[in-house]
Amino acid sequence: MRIHLFLILCLFLISCSDEEGNCFKSYxxxxxxxxEVDAFHSINLYDNLPLKISEGINFEITIKHGSNLIDGIDFTVKDSVLTLDNLNKCRWLKNQENTPEISISCPLDILRRIQCYGVGDVSVLDTIRSKQFFIDHWGSVGNTSLLFSGESLHLSHHAGPGxxxxxxxxxxxxxxxxxxxxxxxxxVESGFLFCTSRTNRTIxxxxxxxxxxxxxxxxxxxxxPSPAELNLVEKGSGRVVLCK
Structure with missing residues (x-):
């Protein structure tokens, strides 16, 4: 039994070696x-990275984190898409209260899409004014709040409880x-609504x-408000509730 425990410990230490990550680095x-980063119109957000977005003239990112871990916050722009990820290893060993804070400032009249893959919350502090805007949750556990003024707004939950x-x-x-x-x-004030629901949650x-x-x-x-015209396809147990 002791030999098994020793072997498990050795494997753990090897997996957390300097070549693989920074398990034993202090905060x-x-x-x-x-x-400052290159111009982008879309954002892909991974991991537990809380994100705040505000209006700005330039494309700028601000990160607040521990001095020993801040280099592990990865941000790259490719094909006008900003990708944010946390490359630090063994984060479960570290104090969860020491979550990085990330803020982005950019022109909000060209922001087109945010895709969330992690557990971090997204807060858009100013009005998004692009012609079309898409928010996609892909397995996201985080909460997204936004203010929009434009021609079309697309809100999509593909997976996750966010x-x-x-x-x-x-x-x-x-x-x-x-x-x-x-x-x-x-x-959201809208003239037309197109809604597809395959969920057990109220929309x-x-x-x-x-x-x-x-x-x-x-x-x-x-x-x-209730629309003047309603076209309905009901194939589940969910119902339409019109406000009075």
């Missing part, structure tokens, strides 16, 4: 790093949910002119 003092909370104004609102995530677009949205709903799951869709 260090909290420091700040500011970098939430998307949107406010603002758009001509056309698209909502897609095949996960256990929660979508609240009740504070909150509305439209003034027309709503096209496809309900395949057990989750309800609460419409407020």
């Amino acid at each position: 260090g003092e909290r420091v700040e790093m500011v970098s 939430s998307i909370i949107a406010r603002g104004k758009t001509s056309v609102l698209y909502v897609y949910n095949t996960s256990t995530g929660y979508t609240d677009a009740s504070q 909150n949205a509305g439209a003034s002119v027309r709503a096209d709903l496809k309900l395949y799951g057990s989750g309800d869709v609460e419409l407020c």
Whole structure:
């Protein structure tokens, strides 16, 4: 038994060697790093990286993290897509309160898409003003909040229990949910709504002119305001709830 434990310990130490990561590095003092990056119109977010986005003239990223770990926060721009990831190893051994803080400033009239793959929350502090904007949760556990003003807004839950909370104004609102995530677009003014629901969660949205709903799951869709025209496909136990 002791031999087995010794072998397991050796394998663990080898996996956390300097060649593989920084398991035994201390956090260090909290420091700040500011970098200008190439122009981008989309963001891919991985791992537990809380992100705040604000209006800016230049494309700039600010990272606050431990001095011994900040170099492990990776950010690259390729084909106008900014990718953010945490390359530090064995993070489960470290204090979870010492999560990195990431802030981005960029022109919000050209931001087109944010794709979330991790557990970090995303907060857009100013109004996104691009013609079209897409938010996609791919297995995301984090919560995304945003304010939008433009022609079309697309809110999609593909997997994961995270939430998307949107406010603002758009001509056309698209909502897609095949996960256990929660979508609240009740504070988005829209003329037209196209919604596909394959979830057990309630979707909150509305439209003034027309709503096209496809309900395949057990989750309800609460419409407020109620549209003048409603086209409905019901193939699940979920129902449409119209506001009074």
